[in-house]
Amino acid sequence: xxxxxxxxxxxxxxxxxxxxxxxxxxxxxxxxxxxxxxxxxxxxxxxxxxxxxxxxxxxxxxxxxxxxxxxxxxxxxxxxxxxxxxxxxxxxxxxxxxxxxxxxxxxxxxxxxxxxxxxxxxxxxxxxxxxxxxxxxxxxxxxxxxxxxxxxxxxxxxxxxxxxxxxxxxxxxxxxxxxxxxxxxxxxxxxxxxxxxxxxxxxxxxxxxxxxxxxxxxxxxxxxxxxxxxxxxxxxxxxxxxxxxxxxxxxxxxxxxxxxxxxxxxxxxxxxxxxxxxxxxxxxxxxxxxxxxxxxxxxxxxxxxxxxxxxxxxxxxxxxxxxxxxxxxxxxxxxxxxxxxxxxxxxxxxxxxxxxxxxxxxxxxxxxxxxxxxxxx
Amino acid sequence: xxxxxxxxxxxxxxxxxxxxxxxxxxxxxxxxxxxxxxxxxxxxxxxxxxxxxxxxxxxxxxxxxxxxxxxxxxxxxxxxxxxxxxxxxxxxxxxxxxxxxxxxxxxxxxxxxxxxxxxxxxxxxxxxxxxxxxxxxxxxxx
Numbered sequence: 001x002x003x004x005x006x007x008x009x010x011x012x013x014x015x016x017x018x019x020x021x022x023x024x025x026x027x028x029x030x031x032x033x034x035x036x037x038x039x040x041x042x043x044x045x046x047x048x049x050x051x052x053x054x055x056x057x058x059x060x061x062x063x064x065x066x067x068x069x070x071x072x073x074x075x076x077x078x079x080x081x082x083x084x085x086x087x088x089x090x091x092x093x094x095x096x097x098x099x100x101x102x103x104x105x106x107x108x109x110x111x112x113x114x115x116x117x118x119x120x121x122x123x124x125x126x127x128x129x130x131x132x133x134x135x136x137x138x139x140x141x142x143x144x145x146x147x148x149x150x151x152x153x154x155x156x157x158x159x160x161x162x163x164x165x166x167x168x169x170x171x172x173x174x175x176x177x178x179x180x181x182x183x184x185x186x187x188x189x190x191x192x193x194x195x196x197x198x199x200x201x202x203x204x205x206x207x208x209x210x211x212x213x214x215x216x217x218x219x220x221x222x223x224x225x226x227x228x229x230x231x232x233x234x235x236x237x238x239x240x241x242x243x244x245x246x247x248x249x250x251x252x253x254x255x256x257x258x259x260x261x262x263x264x265x266x267x268x269x270x271x272x273x274x275x276x277x278x279x280x281x282x283x284x285x286x287x288x289x290x291x292x293x294x295x296x297x298x299x300x301x302x303x304x305x306x307x308x309x310x311x312x313x314x315x316x317x318x319x320x321x322x323x324x325x326x327x328x329x330x331x332x333x334x335x336x337x338x339x340x341x342x343x344x345x346x347x348x349x350x351x352x353x354x355x356x357x358x359x360x361x362x363x364x365x366x367x368x369x370x371x372x373x374x375x376x377x
Numbered sequence: 378x379x380x381x382x383x384x385x386x387x388x389x390x391x392x393x394x395x396x397x398x399x400x401x402x403x404x405x406x407x408x409x410x411x412x413x414x415x416x417x418x419x420x421x422x423x424x425x426x427x428x429x430x431x432x433x434x435x436x437x438x439x440x441x442x443x444x445x446x447x448x449x450x451x452x453x454x455x456x457x458x459x460x461x462x463x464x465x466x467x468x469x470x471x472x473x474x475x476x477x478x479x480x481x482x483x484x485x486x487x488x489x490x491x492x493x494x495x496x497x498x499x500x501x502x503x504x505x506x507x508x509x510x511x512x513x514x515x516x517x518x519x
Contacts, residue, residue: 024400028404028407031404031408035408035410038411039410043414048425051429053425054425061428095432096433097431097432098435098436100437111473112399115396118391118399119393120392122392122395123384123389123392125388129483129497134497134500137503202496208382273476274476274504277473277474277476277477278507278508278511279511281473281508282511284469287441287451291466292428293427293428295409295468298468299403
């Protein structure tokens, strides 16, 4: 059924600046530059009311949020994960911002790089809408429940809840970093020995043109039921922690359903965008997403996601993964310390200790990167 | 001449609706903070106090209470459409709700394909329904 809907069309050639995404990307950059210049003039000249933050600091915050978000989106897209997995742990570990505000904004961060990449992935056929809609039906239920659970914990557990959430997220991040090191082996073209009856009836397959091979690829799929159950769990984690879930959705599709790796990665972005449209609303409706705080993060994700997707096509991303694992270990350390501090188990961690741990981790990462570059990875 | 696959209409429609709404949402969110700082008193929450409270580690409820006199509701941009934070909130809401029109358009696309794809049209409507329920705030566990 899906195959019959796919048509062959001759490729048209046009100037690069007329081809999407360049016209809209250039428009957004122009508006962005104009807005930040105006913002700088207005902010630095603004009078500061007693007890308020100065206009200059507000400008630095807004620009800093945008810039950090842009970098996070760039790294996350190139490394093939969602931005939330960097944003939420970093802000929870190294700032004293309220955890619900951070997790709510984390969902915005997680979903918008996925939303902006949806258009090109759908047009090119790298993402499969049938798989995305099928999984979103389950992901949405999980993510919505997770978001409601997070709001419940915040309401009834107070400071203890803040500490426990940071500890749990620290633990989850350590497990994730180890998974990336030892268990992150995915299969580019999974082999399907038997297609179950349920999956056959779903007709999920959609052929696409694989540019690196220069031919149209068909891929058989299997174990849809098991995938559905796993996706509910992934959605709950995503909604509760505001992490996004690209790190889990890709292996679930690839290892359980036998979706080719590149298709699974593209689907993951589309699915996050679709599913988090459900998870994000409980946060938005209870005021946990502060508009002026979240807006620059959204903009950074959209522009970073666009640029990251273009870079991804051209570079090998192996070493980015190592840097990411290093960041995850360091952030886990910060989260566990902050969590224990909030629970009153330990005192405030000295800056020197943070520096030593950061240095130690970065030395290991740099050695790994050098090793990978030497071996041509 | 190089031949490429043309994807089913439903798939292309979904991609295009999401993409363009996201671009518009991003542009609205670029403009919002500028308007907010241009006229700091013409906001639900004065940015000078708002950011001071955020970095003091206050909870969202406390911030809305002390700076804005209470949370005016998630769709407050309808009542304050020309304030800086109202515009930013509109941009956020637009982006966060973009799956709804995209899924409805996709469901129609599936029903216009030959043969009609009832299963995926229904799944699209189910997910769109979940987005709508979530956005309206009908279901709450707390």
